[in-house]
Amino acid sequence: MENKYVYSFHEGKKEMKSLLGGKGANLAEMTNIGLPVPSGFTITTAACIRYYDENKILWNELLDEIHDQLMGLEKRIGKSFSDENNPLLVSVRSGSVFSMPGMMDTILNLGLNDISVKGLANSTGNERFAYDSYRRFIQMFSDVAMGIPKVRFESLLEEMKENKGIIEDTDLNAEDLKVLVEKYKEVYLNELNEEFPQDPIKQLELSIKAVFDSWNNPRAKVYRRLHNISDNLGTAVNVQSMVFGNMGDTSGTGVAFTRNPATGENHLFGEYLINAQGEDVVAGIRTPDEISHLKDIMPEVYDEFVKITHTLENHYKDMQDIEFTIENGKLYILQTRNGKRTAQAGIRVAVDLVHEGLINKEEAIMRVEPNQLNQLLHPTFAESTLKEAIIIAKGLAASPGATSGKIYFHADDVVEAKARGERAILVRQETSPEDIEGMVAAEGILTARGGMTSHAAVVARGMGKCCVAGCSDIRVSEETKIMRTKDQTFNEGDFISLDGSTGIVYKGDIEKVQPTLGGSFGEFMEWVDEVRVMGVRANADNPKDAAQALEFGAEGIGLCRTEHMFFEETRVMSVRKMILATTLEERKSALDELLPVQRQDFYELYEAMEGKPVTVRLLDPPLHEFLPVKDEDIKELAEAMNVSFDDLKDRVEGLAEFNPMLGHRGCRLAVTYPEIYRMQVRAIIEAAIDIKEKGHEDIYPEIMIPLIGHINELKYVKDEVLKEINLVFEERNNTVKYMIGTMLEVPRAAITADEIATEAEFFSFGTNDLTQMGFGFSRDDAGKFLNEYVEKGIFEKDPFQEIDRAGVGKLMEIAIEYGRKTNPNLKLGICGEHGGEPNSVEFCHQIGLHYVSCSPFRIPIAKLAAAQAEVNYPRS
């Protein structure tokens, strides 16, 4: 077959994708399982490659093959080019191996000429449609194949409409269109100095050349370059006969799902229109009828269709979304694909298909898109009302869910509004730890700045609260309590609605649909747990979050951020005293105030976790995050500390940093003030001993030291920590098991992981910071340009959302390889925000992590992603 460059759909199959392209292989597959697909053939990618080798000439042997296939096609379907009654018309479409949506060219209704246009009028009984199609074909062919600007034709159309005083194209009648066709042909003649080709064979050759040429148009080249698709693959060309659903009352068109895509129930679901084309269904001018009614009008066609739906479900082993056309009583299948469905339906269908014996549990697990589970865990806006909703801005989909409320610009105001019984949305430039109570009280959070791992986003996800972050379409003035979009102004108290799953902000209050956990969910998640080998823990900082996490199936806590415990109103005063102390004694006395509180926090957390592992990260953020900003707060603190306002303000300002993310934080604090970590470790260990002594299940704390970049930092801090632990053991005359490890989040730590692993029992990858430092992107500032990066195709994904495998992922792999060299028993996890993102979870599985840790609300998602990863890349 070396010299075969053209395949009829009968000759291909889905495995021939590299030769026939994606579309061609799929058309062949459907043809071969006996579906009535409109006939056609595919000119291969190999032909395209040779076309370029031949200096863009269609060589004779290829033309011969095409003509042979054309004759076969005419014979098969009983239509022929330029027929006055029932002419053959074809579409010519590109189809490469990798999908390049919209990058290359398509020509429809090829074959129309002065003769066949009459045939089309006759066969459809619609002269206006026929001439309108001819007009459009001339324009499309001239533009795509011959390079004549569209505007040459469109201006004539506009001129005619103006002369006739009409506005819509549809108001032109058949006679108008006939005139227009003649004018269009004149344009062609004037532009190219030759007549518009009446010979369909010539039309076809020129169109095939045009599709081949479009492989190398500038936008396709840029697309391939950015997506690393080779320029040498070439594109296939699909030539397929057109069918028409508007040939009279025995024709029609429709769409159907083999099961209910909203609920998953097993019954045919769809609609059709008699004497119509696909675009009529979409345009919504006529109201389609329910698919079951087709049975009454065309019982044989209906029965055939139902049979086909079963064939398709059995062949593709999934619910199908099928487009069909009936031309003069004959059914054609134009397309079938796995049907889009709600999460609820997805789970129901997958579970049913297992019970029906069509697929096994592993296959069922692969059928549900992990992120779709968000629909089951959070409210969504009602589809119906969304159509009329007014979009005012779009930001990052930072934390899923849908919510509405009145806008407030200060955390205090939100708290007060809530106390008044209002639903409130907190709107800020960016949130800071001081806003925590307002965030708790708010229905949702909207920020103008900050990325997917900004403070607002991280905290909101942890709370399972809807959040749109980094919304650069809005300008927020917290001072004047005004939010501006490009053309509107919103004041305090105005209603808006947030969709945290899409990032869209709507005007006003929109109706919401509450999630329902269907009966199949439990069974499905059991299978997920059976298949999955990687552990799934939660990021949880308090007993409430821990309980929530357990409810969602968490197997432990992978990240307890102790600083969140510091922000509570009742404690922050002690924290501030500790930070602003000028002597060791002052600092120790402030820490003594905090010790019992932290111990109690840990006790309650351990109690909630019932013996499951708990990883506690010691204090991480820069100290000035805890400090008061407003003069009045500084004044209050100065009084409490018995120092002058000026002096305290000086100290507060002295702690400000140019780049706090790269500043005095994490283990660097512990090098300067070892007593802070010693207090925290004492609380961790004392609480664990209390738990043991009170007869609860033993807790095995995993103490995590953040921001280690150098082995000597870890040695130094670990020495301090161990001293304190041993002191507690002596004092209490009791011991507990514990581990000491590090958050692996600094690029240098990854590069020197062999050294660091000699002192660490575990690594927990902090991929937020690893991404920040690996790329050099501030998570709080990158929102400004990352959208543009994704839009321009420079990044496929925001690396704060999905682990950048080639860079940040590579650093993780290096860290694992090096770390295991010196410590083969190293325990490995991830506690960055990526731990709940399906593609990242897959990557974590592939590189051998023992667990991922994520926000409680993402646990089912992470579990499903982990199970899918095991199916795709089994560890054992």
Place this chain on the structure above:
Amino acid sequence: MENKYVYSFHEGKKEMKSLLGGKGANLAEMTNIGLPVPSGFTITTAACIRYYDENKILWNELLDEIHDQLMGLEKRIGKSFSDENNPLLVSVRSGSVFSMPGMMDTILNLGLNDISVKGLANSTGNERFAYDSYRRFIQMFSDVAMGIPKVRFESLLEEMKENKGIIEDTDLNAEDLKVLVEKYKEVYLNELNEEFPQDPIKQLELSIKAVFDSWNNPRAKVYRRLHNISDNLGTAVNVQSMVFGNMGDTSGTGVAFTRNPATGENHLFGEYLINAQGEDVVAGIRTPDEISHLKDIMPEVYDEFVKITHTLENHYKDMQDIEFTIENGKLYILQTRNGKRTAQAGIRVAVDLVHEGLINKEEAIMRVEPNQLNQLLHPTFAESTLKEAIIIAKGLAASPGATSGKIYFHADDVVEAKARGERAILVRQETSPEDIEGMVAAEGILTARGGMTSHAAVVARGMGKCCVAGCSDIRVSEETKIMRTKDQTFNEGDFISLDGSTGIVYKGDIEKVQPTLGGSFGEFMEWVDEVRVMGVRANADNPKDAAQALEFGAEGIGLCRTEHMFFEETRVMSVRKMILATTLEERKSALDELLPVQRQDFYELYEAMEGKPVTVRLLDPPLHEFLPVKDEDIKELAEAMNVSFDDLKDRVEGLAEFNPMLGHRGCRLAVTYPEIYRMQVRAIIEAAIDIKEKGHEDIYPEIMIPLIGHINELKYVKDEVLKEINLVFEERNNTVKYMIGTMLEVPRAAITADEIATEAEFFSFGTNDLTQMGFGFSRDDAGKFLNEYVEKGIFEKDPFQEIDRAGVGKLMEIAIEYGRKTNPNLKLGICGEHGGEPNSVEFCHQIGLHYVSCSPFRIPIAKLAAAQAEVNYPRS
């Protein structure tokens, strides 16, 4: 020799360092080249290791060996333990393979007991000295070997002084000390329930045990842990007979250099004291005499000494610094080492030694510490006046030199002061680009914040101007124009002096010494250039710097920071308009204003460089660095731009970033505003064509795209840049050669260098940012804690000063390895501040860079370091 654990000095040599320790090997070496070194022996590190294996017991065979050596020693020097007239006294000192200064124990005057103390009194004719030595020995032995707290003895001494109503120890007479000795022995008896050991053998055994034990004292263990010295090496013990220079008029002590350490002139230089001990010379109570006068008093000793100085110079092939003692007319050499010297002397001596045939050129090159050349290039404070100077603070030695001036807190004020003819020092929290003109006008710069690569430091080094940065000892209030140290307040106009080579800040105006480039310097640098294989370029942003760089021997420009061109008063208005433009048209019109100015800049730079390569970095810093801060400046700009103040202020604030180092800068700007780089590239290429057309030597611009982290960024920006270059080529109908490469400064770029090298012709390592992001340290904030890191031994060096080889260096190695895989011709350089730091230059040589680039004033230093690296690690 397997069972030999004790070596007399005659039996060792310098190559036996791992067995004898550093000190023992050196004592042996001196002994063996015939120097009169006080006799002694070394107990090996192997003995120490076995001592621990034997559960800390000195086994019999070892004791036998020690006794044999002791008898040999007594015989050799004609003294014996417990002798009533001329007793043997010894010192017992630790000496490990790697120097661990002050970490282990030393005991002096061992052998003193009730009998030998009389012998010492007799032989020195100084009873007071003998009993004072005995008293001290009891205390030292009891403390070091037996663990009796020193305070037990010191309190008795204090008591006696109080009773006698005297203040100084020296006021006690011999009788007092005899009483004290008895009391000390009682303490020993009471504490340990046994008599103070009178047997010197017993004293020695206990002391050897004590030194062995001190190997594992906590501070030694911590020191080894931090410096990665194995715990298993053990320490040697050196037992050496004591000699006394205070035995009468035929005794004495002194120090001499074989050449003049200030000028390098070849004559003996030193001083001595008759009837004195080493500490008398140091204490400065008596004034020593010039060494040449010794000839008159003890001609034979003097001749012997002169002969020895020649022996030593010939043996060590370098100028020696020699300590000697004369005991009863006999000369002893206590120590010799390569003498410390000024840079001027260092070069003179090295060049002379070559001419004398003692060493070759490569050896001469190795003799001068590259950083010492700073002395030749910048003024220093006069040694004599420094003694009385008052130190008020210490910061980072950010840019070398010494200067004095009146302090001013605002750039404007400095400019005005200079106009009045004053010498002014700019004192700021931290400088910003707005301060440039003040920095130019200032004698020196002092900042309270910021590290070695902060704005102040980098700019000052570029200008060769003295700067002390990150001086956390001072608090600066720019508003009230006050600088505070712990206990003093300085107002505007007060004089201070800065030493940029040490980081010390002095009160008042201090006399300075201007540098002199001696006659040997040129010859020396010629040899450096002969040996060196790595290129040395300069970081220079304008023709003046370029000329300075060429004068110092630069071979090209490795980094021209185009943004520095943007800051000039006359241009910044256009830059601001460009940044704050809201439409593409506005931005382009502002860029059109900048184009001719930039083109002229490049033209002049190229002209100055006379055909040498010039690497131009496209715009790098975050745009808001260029923006006005003060309301009045914003107002002025608003008027010029014809927009409202409020609106403009909004825009300015909107550009602020939380972490500007990780923000919207470098190539990220070019993704958002491609027209900026297009203007810059147009200026670069047009200027190069102008140069060519005017008949100057062709310039081959190397266009450097900063902050690339991902291959797609480079592809995108390079496409834009190439389009503009080709446009210029077409317009001018002429071409020039050029390269396009990237600054390699983002960790992710290093990790994915294989991808990036497919589009880059060169990598220039930006190790400032690579260090910032690799460690996660903000260069502007890390000053706060990095000092502490170095003090606590966590880091040996500030990684912003010297490349961190294990981490940042490893990233560079990875980048080179990966990059060469896909682009074997990749050109490699460095343009970070490390490019002028000798150890970093060595590393750059080792990993194969083609060139380093540094501030003009560091070029001789970098060249010398590169030459030394080639000697140590020849590339060919």
